[in-house]
Amino acid sequence: MVGSGGMGPGGLRPSAISALPVQAVGAEHTGKGCAALVHAFDWSGTSLGPMIGWDPAVRAAVELMLASPVPMMLTCGDDFVVLYNDAYAEVLHALHPTALGRPAAEAFGAAWRQPGMGDAIAEVYRTGRAVLEPESEVPVTPGGTEPAFYTQGYSAVRDSRGEITGVLTVAAETTQVIHRLHSLGELTARLAGALTIDDVTRVVLAYAMASFDLDHCVLAVDDGLAYRYVRRIRGEMLDEADERLPPVWRRIGADPAAPLVVAAESGRASFVADGEPLREVATDRHERRIRALAVLPLRTPSLRGALTMGFRHAHAWLPAERALLKAAAELVAQAAERARRFEAQHGTAQLLQRSMLPEHLPELDTFRIAARYDVGVDGNAAGGDFYDAFHLLDGRLAMVLGDVAGHDVRAAAVMGQVRAALRALALTDPAPPSVLAGLDRLVGSLGAESRNEEIFVTVVYGVLDPTDGSITLASAGHPPPVLRRAGQGGEGATAELVKVPPGAPLGLGGRWQTGSLVLEPGDTILMFSDGVVERRGRPLNDGMDALVAAAAASPSGDPRNMCALATAAVPGTTDDDVAVLVVEHALAMSRSATMQVAAEPTGPSRVRQWMTTRLREWSVPEPVIGAAILCTSELTTNALLHAGTPAQVHIDLNAERLLVSVADTGTRGSVIRAQTDTLASRGRGLGLIEELSDSWGTDPTVRGSTVWFEMLLAGNARA
Structure with missing residues (x-):
């Protein structure tokens, strides 16, 4: 998600969103604010084309700019068509409103060719790298008068495909806003590469928690007549391995008392600054402690869902912040719809292939x-x-x-x-x-x-x-x-x-x-x-x-x-x-055994007991037994938890090695080749398999997937 994180040695760091004063300038030049001028302007004669055909991400960036009290200008396309808000109209002074809708070279004349303006914008448009220029000279004042100085921030604006479509200029000492918009650009780029709903969820929850310094965040999408959701709360111990793994989905019925269900069904956002917004549906103490909550609908023709963001303290949701969140929610909804279409097409293709x-x-x-x-x-x-x-x-x-x-x-x-x-x-x-x-x-x-x-x-x-x-x-x-x-x-x-x-x-x-x-x-x-x-x-x-x-x-x-x-x-x-x-x-015939495990909480413990008995009967060394049982327990838990189907545990022993595989019949799984070897368990399970086994991997099958590991026996173990 997006927010006002500062930039530290490790990249984006969380910081609270500051309250910025609302400014209303620019109307004195025309009798209308810039928002009215932009929506009334005939864009069909420009390279942008009619507003109704603009990319959702571009529209979101324009609406965010117009709602912001900070001076902002957006230059779009190869000819850098100019749009700006009321605060930036004051910066332009006499050039407003004639600059609106014109290519930047025409709108600003010689000033566009001065260092720190046209060249800086063109560089960001070409590379996509955000730039902050403190005290840069912006000679846009007409008539040869003394130029003005501003802290200029430039960041790329990307469309729904992740391609750069324009450059946003922020002309003020507004470091937090620059980071906020830069995060929005990063969110758009990452969502463009998210193929599945799981991918979208990982991206959104990671950005929301980091950028807004939240205590609570939930992303939910419709699942038949009910909803499934993933929750992230402050203090969860998630490492890099966890972030690569499929999130754990929970189900919720269409409960009219649940704020996320109300938003998903109605399509209306809601903001609670101080109260007990989750009191009637809270499932644990984390949710009961939430006092401030923003609930944003995720609505497309084929998807219903919601995104909720909460704090344990009172929080005033200011107009600019609400506009930012609504813009981000629109991006998330579009990405989730694309992911749902991809999953349907991918599932059909995979079924055809593997059948x-x-x-x-x-x-x-x-x-x-x-x-x-x-x-x-x-x-x-x-x-x-x-x-x-x-x-x-x-x-x-x-x-x-x-x-x-x-x-x-x-x-x-x-x-x-x-x-x-x-x-x-x-x-x-x-x-x-x-x-x-x-x-x-x-x-x-x-x-x-x-x-x-x-x-x-x-x-x-x-x-x-x-x-x-x-x-x-x-x-x-x-x-x-x-x-x-x-x-x-x-x-x-x-x-x-x-x-x-x-x-x-x-x-x-x-x-x-x-x-x-x-x-x-x-x-x-x-x-x-x-x-x-x-x-x-x-x-x-x-x-x-x-x-x-x-x-x-x-x-x-x-x-x-x-x-x-x-x-x-x-x-x-x-x-x-x-x-x-x-x-x-094979050097010799191997011994093997198979156990069917029902999808119930006692499954992993029964596997441990069965496997211990069998391996001791086969005189497997105790250190190998202990490591194998630990890894098998993790794999079985993973299969039962994420696939939601019964699992089959197979052990095969010969003079060289012990081979263990756990197969499920679930349909969800990684679809990117670079990720096919990623376990769908928590990070602890992934680390155990990598640390304790000599080799391991995943094998997709016609109906589900199989995760296996191999342990070499004494005399054949790796050095």
């Missing part, structure tokens, strides 16, 4: 399999990467990873057809050349049918014989897999790219040859899409080398660990989808 991927991978006695899929771009579109692993009729295992070019529903549809056809072909004749030849005919037919010759599909396909670990592979234009060889006799692990004869992508009528290898006990093979290794502006070989080096350096060949390692092996971000399929030949 075309296998929900469960095969289970073999001495071979372990894991896969991972991360959506590229902004997470709001289906993609064409896919993986699959399935049993053949003769007991062998087919494994495939492919890539259909594109990031849209069409690419996902082609991917689904290719994957389904591959299964049918492999179950008839699993030989890699035969399967790829059949897929080649399919892709060629699809291209001819759609009259589109640009369907581009690559595939690497292999057949594993579990009896001896032999694998036969063929590639249709796809990057070769990585083979990690376990070290023998105390030697370290090694990794290399598998030598697979290159073949043409599908649809070009090529011929494919096979390569072969033997997966010895302890070895791991990793198939991947090009999104794992490709980075803009960097050679592809750099990414391949980084992936091979990361595989060799991994302390374990466990498939889940290798999936997480592969997605983070190459520095930088990618716009492409990322798919990984990993198969490990």
Whole structure:
């Protein structure tokens, strides 16, 4: 949120909003105040266009400026069209009102070209960096008279997309107001990057508490016939890790006694300067102690909600402050509506994407399999990467990873057809050349049918014989897999790219040859899409080398660990989808157990008891048991609290490591690839997992997500 925080060594620091005297100047020049002049002005002849079409963020900035008692001028667009308030009209003197609505170069003439005016505004417009110039000379007084001196503050004004659309000039010794407006600009920029309702909530609550030095803040949005809300109170111990995590939502019915419900339903703001505004709906002592409360509606065509801000002491909500809060609330409402649309579209795209991927991978006695899929771009579109692993009729295992070019529903549809056809072909004749030849005919037919010759599909396909670990592979234009060889006799692990004869992508009528290898006990093979290794502006070989080096350096060949390692092996971000399929030949059969946990308060304690008994039966060292139970308890609590669905706890033990996973069937989760490894528990749980485990990660699934961690046993633990 926005407010009057001072700037200290750590950036924005909280400070109370000061009471500023209301000024009324400028009307003497025209008989009308600037607010009336601005609303009556014909803007259609300017670069801004008619006022009705202005961006909501621009309108909010204009209304905030007009309501302020401090001299302010707003210059908008590339030609810097001039708007200002009554206090700034007094600064302009005889240039008012002719300067209103004109490009700054015309309105101010030679004064615009003087140092400290046009150049300073143009610099802020170009860079977006706020500037405070104490005692800067502003020669706007006409007639060659002595220029005036002002403390000038310049800050960028951004539209709803976060793009700079103008520059706000504050011409007074008003440091608090400058910070307040700068915070509004920061709020707008941060909201522009908020994709989900959770993101919007984090941004708004953090700004509200820091900028206004509040005792209490709530953001609520409609949830069917009721509302869900997130509360922040003074004194909460939140660290950087907490701020990255999904907020904890609570539900409230449409209680007519609740101020936030009244505001959300009516669309009217309310301000209580001193009283007991939450007495009838208070749930704890924090709410009963609130004396001053501002309640701002968040209303759009598809969203109802409210934002409340409270103090434990009396607080006079002055007109300028009310205008600021209403402007900020409008920005928050627009951001929340965009986030709700994004979540709906993202959910549809994710469901389409994951419904075309296998929900469960095969289970073999001495071979372990894991896969991972991360959506590229902004997470709001289906993609064409896919993986699959399935049993053949003769007991062998087919494994495939492919890539259909594109990031849209069409690419996902082609991917689904290719994957389904591959299964049918492999179950008839699993030989890699035969399967790829059949897929080649399919892709060629699809291209001819759609009259589109640009369907581009690559595939690497292999057949594993579990009896001896032999694998036969063929590639249709796809990057070769990585083979990690376990070290023998105390030697370290090694990794290399598998030598697979290159073949043409599908649809070009090529011929494919096979390569072969033997997966010895302890070895791991990793198939991947090009999104794992490709980075803009960097050679592809750099990414391949980084992936091979990361595989060799991994302390374990466990498939889940290798999936997480592969997605983070190459520095930088990618716009492409990322798919990984990993198969490990285990040194020995592992022991495993699974427990279903109901979504009830006793769930975590029952998991602790069950897991303690089972791990002691398996003779796991006590230090490992204690750490594993602590981490599992946190993960289970996280799943039950945030997903709100039953959870499944799975433990898998072999001679090298203990692997624990907790799966839920919730639908909420991170959608930005950079955040997919963030736990949705409190900061304590995140720190525990990072500190106590040797590796951990999150795997999105068709219905929910799985969080896992791995602990190496004595003799294999990390140094």
